[in-house]
Amino acid sequence: MKSPAPVQSPSARTGLPPRRALCINPVPAQQWVALYSAYAAGERDIVALAVVTDTEEVASPCGGCRQVMIELAPSSAVILLNVAGHEQRTTPQALLPHGFGAQQLSEGTQG
Numbered sequence: 001m002k003s004p005a006p007v008q009s010p011s012a013r014t015g016l017p018p019r020r021a022l023c024i025n026p027v028p029a030q031q032w033v034a035l036y037s038a039y040a041a042g043e044r045d046i047v048a049l050a051v052v053t054d055t056e057e058v059a060s061p062c063g064g065c066r067q068v069m070i071e072l073a074p075s076s077a078v079i080l081l082n083v084a085g086h087e088q089r090t091t092p093q094a095l096l097p098h099g100f101g102a103q104q105l106s107e108g109t110q111g
Helices: 030-040 063-072 102-109
Strands: 048-053 077-082 087-090
Touching (some): 030 063
Parallel strands (some): 048 077
Antiparallel strands (some): 077 087
16 A cells, blocks of 8 residues: 655654654554654644545554654644545544653653
8 A cells, every 4th residue: 555644844854763652663654754754854843744545445544653643743633635535634632542642751751
């Protein structure tokens, strides 16, 4: 399945991933790469993410990508699209209710 994942941001660069709460390390998907590139470029206010697939119905991002969205782009819109023109709009919180994010990380470092 082809799935480009553009991040709406003025610039994108490669770099090391930021500190994250995700405990497993599956192979990074397109959404991970797009968000890490934007984050490495200094972007902190990601407005929207697009997940575009060549499927009959729009496809939702995997669990790992949902976790990354919760951590790096919690206020963004997530736009699910397919090549047939179908569109569904959602949010990281709707995709991953009760997600573990920056707030929980900061609470864990207070002492």
